[in-house]
Amino acid sequence: MSIFMVLVIVMAIATAGYFIGRQRAVSKEGGNVKPHSLPHYHGWWVFLASALPAVLFIAVWAAATGVYLERSAIAELPTRTADTVIASQSLELGMVSGIARGLDRLSDAERANLPQTFAELQPLLASKGVALATEGQDYMIPIAVEWNRNTAWASSVGGIVAIVLALAGAVFGLSGVNVRARARNNVERIILGALIAASGIAILTTIGIILSMLFQTITFFQSVSPSTFFFGTVWDPRFAAAGSGGSQGQFGLVPLLAGTLYIAFVAMLFAVPVGLFAAIYMAEYASRSVRSVVKPLLEVLAGIPTIVYGFFALVTVGPFLRDLSAALSGGYAFIQAQSVLTAGIVMGVMLIPFVSSLSDDIITAVPGSLRDGSLGLGSTKSETIRRVVLPAALPGIVGALLLTASRAIGETMIVVLAAGVAANLNINPFEAMTTITVKIVNQLTGDLEFNSPQTLVAFALGLTLFFITLAMNIFALYIVRKYREQYE
């Protein structure tokens, strides 16, 4: 009995429960007593009482079965020795489960006289469309057979229990249908539970991401010391020399961090004034009809994929700046096509809608009574904005800018195409610099062993980046929250 079939049966029971429950609630109405809940709430309560425990059981059972199957298979594998052919236990286990999957496809007749050696089995399974690694061993076959038997047993027991649970839940729900029964409150409680579970998943995912990066990072720090990583000024991971004796490569974070912050700074330098002025225009000056056209147009910018911005930087802005500098100096192009300036300007364009949209909301949130107060004293519109509205909105705007800056720091595609890959440490914005995100892309797309420091450094970089943006976001939220308290 497959999980899918069980789910269908459980849902059918629950749906039937819904209709019966609703019917029963209707039939119990009509006395002197006012019913507590509407009939459909009784229906939903029966549905949930029936489906929820069964579905949860299926999920837990499936997970537990997986663990149990692996445990029992490992127990049956021969003890590992120095001359075990297969590199790791997990690889061995993978092969066993592969064979088990293949055996599942065989007909009963074929299964009855199963070949005893892997050499014979492999072509048979291959003909069924299951390709197996060539290192398979003969001893794996009985284990795989056992595996399949256990799987079948577990799924039928689990299926039966789930269906029984569904029926029991339906009976329990139906027995509770009563004129004064509080089905409405029960459903409410379950909705609350579901909402909490949804936000819980988001948080757990974040924790999971951090943990997965953390473990790889720890492995990286076993071969490269944290102090040389965080304070090293040379980035030279030595792709070519990887694995070949002695040369370790240098993993200095400083040039990458400097490039990241420098490019983000140039981007903010460009985006903040433009975005802020656009926001002020839209919040304070634009009539409603202009605003309804301009604001969506500006937000189109936010919808452009960043890779397209990267293209724009690479083929248009970069060469333009280079030619411009050549024309200005009379021959020598002092601005390189790939430079901090190019990446910064294009990233700045990308950030304009974020700055303007967030600031617009914040400026609009400043109470109109303050504007009236200032205008009523005979100040002009721009005086009002400069001396009353912006100071009042300042904490919120700072928060918005921090959120934008953390986006700039985490931005990848624009810098991959426009900033260059040279890990220079300089202050000339016309030269190429590189960022943490660019190096993560480089290290992970390289053709390297996964457990070499050259690859693992990407996780250390990623984690560093994560903590930088996390700190900025938390700081921004703190400021925004503080600002909110002022007016509510």
Next chain:
Amino acid sequence: MNLMTERNLEKAVNDKMSAQGNAIKMQGKDVTVHYGDKQALFGVSLDVPEKMVTALIGPSGCGKSTFLRSLNRMNDTIEGCKVGGLLTLDDEDIYNPKIDVVELRARVGMVFQKPNPFPKSIFENVAYGPRIHGLAKNRQQLDEIVEKSLRRASLFEEVKDRLHEAGTGLSGGQQQRLCIARAIAVSPEVILMDEPCSALDPIATAKVEELIDELRENYTIVIVTHSMQQAARVSQRTAMFHLGNLVEVGDTEMMFTSPTEKRTQDYITGRFG
């Protein structure tokens, strides 16, 4: 008892004054206001005499606040608002395109329904107007203006030790008096008040009313109020609005004792509104 007689005496003096007739400070002739397609005022003609308190009363949505806001062109800030007819300040058309709106608003100050101090210190709130209009040549003059305005708004004694703390930290009544001080600081000729006590408790209301009575000596005041008692207590002239029309205008005493219009009588005695 003594207080009552004093009040009555004052009232009698006021009546005499209004009987003599003060100069007309502001004048509305056939004023109409549209908000988009909706007409809010239908040809209102009303004189505002100098150095008196004129109260505008009437049920909600009758157009009294709209009329008030057209007196210093605060209606301009509302999108789709159109004002027609003639409005004058010292016989000068304030809707003349040549008029500087900013300057007009400095001459005709406004205090709003809800106290709206800026999120700045008490000092900075009062100094705001003088600063933008360049009324003080140096810090000392600015200090003087701030102190004088706060004294006139009967707030100085309460806040003199914390002038540099946030204005938003004051109580509601104090905030409203701070807003009045802020309006006074730019030395306006007319002060418009849009239900200045509606967000205040009775004690704070009493203080603000007392203050309005004192300010009458130097300023022309127009006040919108929902409270009949307030109109009776603080004003010398009362104008009754209903459905965007001016029903009747006259000396407060007369309006509350023997109104000519039935609608006024009904409203004052609480039969509608």
